[in-house]
Structures are given as C-alpha cells and as structure tokens.
Amino acid sequence: MLKQFHRLVSPKYFYNLAVLLTPWFSWLTALLMIAGLYGGLVFAPADYQQGESFRIIYVHVPSAWMSLFIYIVMAVAGGVGLIWHIKIADVLAKSCAPVGASFTFLALATGSLWGKPMWGTWWVWDARLTSELILLFLYLGYMALQSAFEDRRVAARASAILALVGLVNIPIIHYSVEWWSTLHQGATVSKIDAPSIHIDMLIPLLIMALAFKAYFVTIVLLRSRTEILEYECHSTWVSELLNKVESKT
C-alpha cells in the first residue's frame, strides 16, 4: 500500500499517468460541456421572474463553486507538500492557482453582468461579493509569490503558507449569505431541506458543474506535466524521454 503510494508520487510515474489520463479527461470535458450547455441554454425553461437572463447561472454558479473547490485543493496540496516534502503535491498546488484565479474572475464578471439588469447595479460591497474579490486577490498573490523565488522548494513552501492562511476565507465566502444580510441571494442548491430550483433547471446546472470539474482536472494534468518536466529537467528519465522524442522526429 505504502509502496504503491510512493510509486504514485514519484514524478516519473505521475508524469506517465498524467499523459495517459489527459485525453480521457479532455473528451469527458467536451461531452459534459456540450450536454450541459444544451441543457442549460435550450432544454431548461425560462425563469418565472428573470426570464431568459437567469441562464447565466449555468456559467456563474459552477465557476463560483470551482473557485472555492480549487482553492481547497490548492491549500491541501500545499499543506501536504509542506509537511511530507512531496514534490508532486507542490507541483499540483502550483498548477491549481491560475485555473482557480480564472474561475474566480469568471464568477465575478458573470455576476456583475447579471447584477446590472437584475439588481440595478454592477457591484455592491456586500459580504459575498467582497469575500469573493478577496479570493481573487489571494490567488493572484499566490501566483506572484510562486514566481518571486528562484528556488522551487522555497517558492512552494512560502506560497503553501499563504494558501493555508487564506483558507479561512473559504467558509466566509460560503456562509456570508447566511451570517450577514447581503444583497446576494442565499444558497439554492445546497439548502438542507430541498434545493429551491426546479428539477429541469437543476440537472443542466449539475452537468455543467461536472463539466467544469473535468475541465479543471484536464488543465491541471497538462500544467503539472510541464511543471514536472521543468522540475526534473536534470534527471535521467527526462533526458531519456527527450532522446526518444528527438529520435522519432
């Protein structure tokens, strides 16, 4: 068991696994994305109050979920790298940040576009919107810190600490609509009794959420492949790999 785990976290094995998995997750992303978009934009009925403009939910809500989910993955991977000095954990944490930042930006931008006609304003400084903006700055700060150090191990350590410090923001974002009175509406899907969204609208939303998850895995696999090659550029297996590629061409 422990031996298998050690093999999994060896850069060479993980690299080969990532190469193997990337096409599968790319196809999964494409399939889910087409199904989710068709369901959301064509199949789902218009909302009784917002009409057609509620359909932005199919990008906004999955993006917002991903912005939180990726941050947790990033902080946990950073923490694991910090404690057990596992290279792959550091690589994964570093690969998460730009994807998470993009999803956070997407959630903020789509929310703003929706807010103008519905609320009557592009932006308000309520607890939900402000804490989500702080999340974007955390991601950007994390990426800046990663690139501020020459030494990869120092960069990984410093940014993992930043990620752990920022972890406190995640429950604040999630519960902000319950703890304080905000302009942003409360939770729809994760309500304890029953989701207050019609089933025909909910299913495409869940498919889109899965599509975004699959997309995230695909991008992280691609990014970590590059990261591993750079990290391990002096090792024998990478030069062997390079020789193989060169002899092919």
Add this chain to the structure above:
Amino acid sequence: MTPRKKRIFMVFFITLGMGVAVALILTAFEKNLLYFYAPTQIVAGEAPIDRAFRIGGLVLEGSVVRDPETLEVQFVLTDTLNQVTITYEGILPDLFREGQGIVANGKLDENGIFQAKEVLAKHDENYMPPEVADALEKAGAIGQYGRYKQRL
C-alpha cells in the same frame, strides 16, 4: 518532536490560528458587515439617524404610488412586523415589484420617511418555470412573505 511533527503542528497552527483570529475580528465588526437594516431594527432605533445607511425588506402589496408627472415613487417597506415608508426618484431595477425584496440606500428624514438615493432589487434563491410559479401561487404556497416569516 521530530521535524515532520513540527511541520504538521505548524500547518494546524496556521489554519486554526487564522480561523480564530478572523472569527474574533468578524464578531467585533459584525454591525459594519450588515449590508442593510430591517424595518424592525429601524423602528427600534438601531439604525443611524444622521448618516446614510441601507434598508432591506419587502415592498408591501398595494403600497406603490407613482407620481404621473415625474419619476418619483413612494412605497412601504415591510419585514412583516414593522413598516417604513420610502420615497425615491429615479429608474427602478427590472425586478422591482410589489412583494419583491429590495434594498434601498439613503437617509431617514425628520418625519421618519426614508429618502432613498438608490434602490436595488434583491433576488431570492428560487428558480422555476412560469407555469410552476402560477400553480404554486394558486395553491397559496409562494410569496416572499411566507418565507420571510419562516426566517424570522
């Protein structure tokens, strides 16, 4: 303590320490984090008198009076327990209607009327097709009043 145990301790200390510190700060600033006051809080005198603040609640059914000449509109905001009258001049958001949750920014005048400078619609967390909404309305199961009461 081995170095690894030390590092585990450090990771826990950072996350827990930050959690406690931020929880304390947020409790201390709780009042300032409220985006709006409810009519009941205003009637109880909890809202500031001399400066602008936000008020949130539901537009009372049948209370909207529009001036036919100008953009001025007057309506009553309720949290089902207490009411505050609001006046506003300007364009209202799409979702503004009777029974709708809204948030207004402005000041209380000496007569206890809220002079709004900005009116924002607060969307609720329910999504459904129009037919379902109609059916629920007929059954008397819909309406923000019902939900507001549940929350209070």
